[in-house]
């Protein structure tokens with residue numbers, strides 16, 4: 001108590017609050033004033049931060065923790081009273097008429113959208129030491145995830161504004177949630193690359209704070225084992241994004257600016273933007289307050305399952321059930337085999353890819369009631385069956401997709417299932433773990449993530465009438481994958497299937513050994529036979545027609561071993577690199593019409 005004189009009035013209030021909540025152990029060991037005063041002040045600065053960054057403050061955190069820890073000790077099932085069943089939602093097939101129509105609506109709506117990237121997680125599972133958004137998405141252009149996301153948003157912005165008579169000035173905002181682990185490196189990546197062409201004012205970084213760790217069922221806060229003047233903290237999960245959008249005032253700002261949609265996405269899904277226009281079109285057409293993007297899910301795949309839950313009292317909700325909870329829930333409710341594939345070869349529950357589209361008005365209204373706090377959970381690892389002691393400290397966690405859990409039944413919550421090859425290829429697993437994935441389940445590795453991009457682009461061009469050779473099977477880092485021609489285009493070339501079709505005409509063919517990179521906006525592929533590598537770039541003022549027969553030795557995929565530490569990590573984790581043997585490379589910077597027809 002003698003130490004209170006070191007603190008500000010606000011900090012004294014917090015000290016009293018902590019004492020009232022049985023947290024004396026945090027400072028009862030403190031020496032008299034005069035010793036370690038700076039450390040004591042630093043401790044209370046941290047307490048202030050922990051208090052202000054949590055909806056309802058530390059008192060509310062400790063109270064929730066006690067409740068959740070008691071439920072966990074009692075073995076209470078969060079899904080008690082609920083029966084799962086397979087929900088119905090919009091199922092789209094790439095290239096079908098309704099897909100094309102939804103894309104058209106989606107592009108129109110895009111100028112009324114804001115994007116939110118959750119990028120506070122470190123790629124621990126991936127075994128990559130950098131921030132995941134800095135990882136190259138593919139090796140043909142070497143573009144990193146963040147650059148690709150920004151270029152995709154800018155391309156959508158242009159395409160959307162082009163639909164307004166006389167054009168428009170819309171600037172689609174991008175918010176990026178970072179954490180202490182990723183913040184400075186994300187900012188640095190943006191600043192050293194001129195924000196990849198976005199206006200710096202268009203991008204807002206929101207840093208999430210970690211939450212206090214808990215040592216026991218009474219929710220005593222944990223002191224850092226290395227520093228007795230610090231509370232130990234751990235990440236709270238991607239669910240923080242809601243309270244940050246609310247408390248930063250960003251949501252209100254977007255609302256006041258007349259925006260209609262908020263689109264949330266994760267750090268390393270290289271395909272996602274191929275699915276966004278159609279999914280946004282579904283949201284707008286069906287007036288969904290919440291639209292979760294999903295793909296067919298393989299049983300036991302590490303993605304949540306979208307499930308309809310019906311409570312004994314009649315309540316129903318359509319919600320993500322996390323992958324580790326789906327199996328026990330099913331076993332407990334009349335599905336004795338748990339999480340297994342149906343006859344189709346897939347789980348009957350669509351897989352949540354955690355791309356969420358919210359209607360801004362109802363979202364804002366809900367957050368003004370909740371402050372953005374959403375349902376949390378706790379996952380303590382107990383020492384023994386008495387469940388009285390933990391193996392290590394735990395903390396509360398939350399997930400952004402749990403937002404609908406507190407919505408009233410009148411809320412319009414839906415989902416949209418898209419082809420996996422089009423929409424989902426995250427980079428999450430390191431080579432060793434990926435190689436252990438059960439056969440037939442996706443690897444979710446840097447290898448599969450890159451190969452999925454070439455496959456998607458090949459399949460899209462095929463659908464647009466281009467004769468693209470079949471893939472070959474090959475193995476990298478002990479993962480067997482399809483290797484399609486290495487085709488990649490910049491988002492500004494086309495953001496929709498209609499956009500692709502408008503740029504491709506005549507009779508075109510691309511052989512398996514080929515690499516094609518289209519980097520400019522107005523590049524038209526007309527009667528092209530490609531058997532090798534072709535890289536074409538053009539400024540916005542140039543209109544280039546590309547055709548004829550392009551033949552060269554091309555770029556060869558060279559295998560590398562992930563254990564070879566002489567190579568950069570981003571190469572090792574994918575298990576290959578491009579050996580650029582020979583290519584035709586042309587850049588058109590002047591304004592005018594050009595023809596590239598060897």
Ligand code: UGB
Pocket residue numbers: 118119120121122177179208235236237238265266267268302303304320322323352353354399401426428
């Ligand atoms: N993230 C943060 O920004 N902050 C955090 O504190 C934690 C994470 P993971 P996870 O789509 O494949 C999710 O670790 O949590 C960011 C869904 O819950 O990659 O295992 C992080 O940077 C699951 O239902 O994924 O599983 C990253 O961008 C399923 O949909 C994002 O949050 C699965 O993703 C996700 O973090 C999937």
